[in-house]
Amino acid sequence: MGEFEQKVYCFLVLFAVGCAYPTKKLECNEQREHVCEISNFTIVESMDLSEYEFPDHPHLAFGTFPHSDDSTYVVTISKELADLLQSTEKLEMQNVSLQSMVLWQNLRSLDASHNNFFELFVEPGQNYQLRELNLSYNRFQAIDFVQALPALRTLDLRHNYLESLDFSLFDMATELWKLNLANNRIQTISTSGSLHLPRLSSLMLNDNMLSVLDASEWRFSMLQELNVARNRLRYLSMCEVNHSFPHLQMLYMDENRWDCGHLNATMRQLHLLSVKPMSYYTTEDVEPCPKSVEEICCY
Numbered sequence: 001m002g003e004f005e006q007k008v009y010c011f012l013v014l015f016a017v018g019c020a021y022p023t024k025k026l027e028c029n030e031q032r033e034h035v036c037e038i039s040n041f042t043i044v045e046s047m048d049l050s051e052y053e054f055p056d057h058p059h060l061a062f063g064t065f066p067h068s069d070d071s072t073y074v075v076t077i078s079k080e081l082a083d084l085l086q087s088t089e090k091l092e093m094q095n096v097s098l099q100s101m102v103l104w105q106n107l108r109s110l111d112a113s114h115n116n117f118f119e120l121f122v123e124p125g126q127n128y129q130l131r132e133l134n135l136s137y138n139r140f141q142a143i144d145f146v147q148a149l150p151a152l153r154t155l156d157l158r159h160n161y162l163e164s165l166d167f168s169l170f171d172m173a174t175e176l177w178k179l180n181l182a183n184n185r186i187q188t189i190s191t192s193g194s195l196h197l198p199r200l201s202s203l204m205l206n207d208n209m210l211s212v213l214d215a216s217e218w219r220f221s222m223l224q225e226l227n228v229a230r231n232r233l234r235y236l237s238m239c240e241v242n243h244s245f246p247h248l249q250m251l252y253m254d255e256n257r258w259d260c261g262h263l264n265a266t267m268r269q270l271h272l273l274s275v276k277p278m279s280y281y282t283t284e285d286v287e288p289c290p291k292s293v294e295e296i297c298c299y
């Protein structure tokens with residue numbers, strides 16, 4: 001080959017390589033108004049995303065939930081992908097086999113329910129705006145990331161794998177309004193130092209394995225609804241209830257191991273404080289228990 005032919009050959013090779021990796025533009029479905037829905041697409045860990053162009057849209061959805069969709073997988077949101085999604089403020093990715101994700105500052109609302117999600121990465125010192133976080137039906141065992149999310153208003157962690165929890169993680173979550181920790185395997189909740197959550201209005205702890213609820217360090221001055229149904233509690237400290245939850249209105253307490261003597265006294269004090277004791281689970285199919293106080297079983 002002469003020099004000229006060599007140059008042409010090189011050019012052709014480069015051109016061919018360039019053509020083999022064009023930018024692939026991901027298109028939004030027309031299914032939902034104001035939402036850019038991306039389906040029929042797979043993102044796995046080892047993938048090179050530089051060849052894709054993601055839509056620049058404030059409200060993105062991966063997958064077609066609640067409609068059945070087995071064509072869309074987003075196994076991980078890497079740092080690289082998080083950087084590409086900077087302008088997205090609202091993200092839905094339900095039932096897409098998600099396992100881990102890097103958060104970005106502008107994201108305000110994330111619904112990642114019904115996945116295998118167990119790790120949400122945050123960087124210290126970032127100004128995260130996340131307000132609504134739905135992680136229900138996943139595999140979280142630890143939630144240290146909440147420390148980096150001072151703007152959180154609702155956190156749904158129903159149906160995860162939590163076993164113990166340090167409530168001091170919520171120290172900075174002064175905007176937190178609703179916290180749902182139901183249907184986990186929580187045996188202990190600890191708190192180091194006093195914890196003031198001035199806006200918390202609803203706390204769901206039902207269907208866990210709590211045998212003690214130590215609220216002595218809590219001051220949840222706006223809490224209206226507390227659900228401890230289906231745990232292993234024998235008694236509640238009414239002194240703590242009065243002090244920690246001064247605005248409590250509803251207390252769900254069925255399906256525990258209440259001591260009858262205590263429960264009897266507790267009920268009287270609840271009425272004095274205008275707190276309504278309630279049952280959360282319908283007990284129609286269950287055999288009536290041998291002893292009860294106001295339809296709450298005791299032993």
Ligand SMILES: *[C@@H]1O[C@H](CO)[C@@H](O)[C@H](O)[C@H]1NC(C)=O
Nearest residue numbers: 029039040041042070071072
């Ligand atoms: C899904 O994408 C593949 C190419 O990646 C295409 O061949 C197929 O027709 C698409 N299916 C639907 C339902 O859009």
Ligand SMILES: *[C@@H]1O[C@H](CO)[C@@H](O)[C@H](O)[C@H]1NC(C)=O
Nearest residue numbers: 065066068069070071095114
């Ligand atoms: C998730 O998607 C699969 C199909 O990929 C479907 O079989 C399953 O029912 C879906 N689960 C939920 C909770 O929607």
Ligand SMILES: *[C@@H]1O[C@H](CO)[C@@H](O)[C@H](O)[C@H]1NC(C)=O
Nearest residue numbers: 094113114134135136154156
């Ligand atoms: C979170 O997602 C689940 C399942 O997709 C849904 O039932 C629930 O209402 C959502 N939680 C909130 C607080 O919106």
Ligand SMILES: *[C@@H]1O[C@H](CO)[C@@H](O)[C@H](O)[C@H]1NC(C)=O
Nearest residue numbers: 238239242243246269272273
């Ligand atoms: C509840 O606490 C207040 C002060 O915080 C007190 O005045 C009141 O007597 C207490 N009520 C009961 C029933 O313990």
Ligand SMILES: *[C@@H]1O[C@H](CO)[C@@H](O)[C@H](O)[C@H]1NC(C)=O
Nearest residue numbers: 260261264265291292293298
């Ligand atoms: C509750 O206390 C009342 C009297 O204060 C008593 O008559 C009743 O038997 C007690 N019930 C139980 C289940 O201990």
